[in-house]
Amino acid sequence: MMPRTMSAVLLTGHGDFDVLDYRSDVPVPEPKPGEVLIRVAAAGINNTDINTRIGWYSKKVDAATEQGGASGFAQVDDKDASWSGVPLQFPRIQGADVCGHVVAVGAGVDPARIGERVIVRNMLRSYVDYRPYECWTLGSEIDGGFAQFTVAPSRETHAVRCDWTDAELASIPCAYSTAENMLHRAGVGAERVLVTGASGGVGSAAVQLAKRRGAEVIAVCAAAKAGEVRALGADRTVDRRADLVAELGRNSIDVVVDIVAGPVWPQLLEVLRLGGRYACAGAIAGPITELDLRTLYLKDLTLYGCTFQEDAVFENLVRYIEAGEIRPVVAKTYPLAEIARAQCDFLSKSRTGKLVLIPPQVNA
Template structure:
């Protein structure tokens, strides 16, 4: 007797209907269930993490004519000139036009419900964690991103989602789907930042935005490497970040963050800055670094346009890395850490699918530590 659950014709999903505010997210119960094409699998979504990339795309913050920080107001109302917020405006990392409606959600965990042509049917029933980066491996390593889940193609804020079979990694873990959904997007980004920066044992790393999804991942992954962690975040989050293992904490609200860090570790004594915030602190980041130091960034929500003193870059022989597309090996490394129990999932709150607008609203308030997760 076949005990596999049947696949309905329609599903519940939240549709992003255009660029703008929270009102652009529309909950529906009559969305057609997608069908896997050749080399693809259909996943019954168990949980999907909420990430800044969802808000950045919805608000049109990725567009190059937007120079403002991703404040709470921007996160709720949208960015830039609303007259330009239409389907002809590019709105993704790749500066491509978004086709609406779009289902967002990059951090997917679930079960394979159906396979497309050329995919082994034995994969049906596999519990999987999804790498959101759809790549063309024939391209150069740092230029392989061809689509991102929830951006150029539909994602996991729905009951079902289709992904390439190679992006769905079978996982064996005692963690819940919601706990596993904290890892994609955040932890692979963080791991890539540290891989590129070559953070080593005994080195000092400064982590901005240390309480967010990527930030808490950076803290844990830096500790695995044996590094000395200086966490920068809102003052109210100090206790939880110290409990996570951060050696030092500096409140981002103080007038002289750079001076406070130097008082803790010394002048020009930082080996790596792992920055997911950007904004005015960028200039101080380079001044904190020792000779041969490395700056790695994967976010600029505090402001993307900043000044740089090229003498810091040149005369200290610094290296700078921009991170958008982690490699498959990086994603596999994160899964290895998860399977071994070395990484701790940090969930602030879970929400039902229909409350995705509330979840994104909470995300832009920046009062959480760890991740917000949708459970369809």
């Protein structure tokens, strides 16, 4: 029998860890036409969860994520502090990564889907009628996976057949789709690729996915994590504090896959070859950078901002999983109630791979 209430973490506003309210009396959502109800088995933690909580997407914020990750920011404009630029509706259940089992379906959905183990595309297109370059983010514009149950569009909920753990599957949606999208948009093939933030969720995914495409991967990470990153497939690692131009040389890289930005950003364009490509899907070291336009046009560079994802991106990931071509690294799991501790550990950047929340399990 389906319970009427569930445990969930409610985001009550923008701010520090105090705005995360763990409750056990939250109504279980009901699937609308075209939706499925999922019993959540695991939910990964991502930068976007923290960025949304602290209001980092607001243009009033110009600092690195870690500077406000625990305490929030004093200056946040609630009107533009979300992915879409539309004010967030509180309370909101965050969580862009969902792995679980379908336990009920809405009108128009085949009941045969009940029982499937699934992951959900985090960049949802159903709610914006599949218009190009528009999407809702699971856990931002709609409630997500930091709960025992969640709903999602059936057409964007993918059954996956593999021997992975739930925590491993929950590591895929946000980080791996972000990484695959950058590689897809930049058309990465058997060439020389530089990946920043290579020990984190997106960075470690980019290393594996670029190697899958036949690339030579140079990974930027902390020296202490170099061995772990090489184990993921990186051909070479460079310390994140190093002078990239001195280490790699100018015009030595075909593609830069970047989620860090910050003060080192101009060096990323310097190491790109003539006609090189730069793909960006984050700026955890700071969103404000300096661009010498002469570097851009004299080197015939192409810059890709990567948020919107074509359908093929997530479909490719499911195919890679089922073919055994990729496998994520799960650094640690936590009970859902310990979300603040998990986010604190995430911000410390002390572990390689994904941190995953496990909600209390119920029979449904």
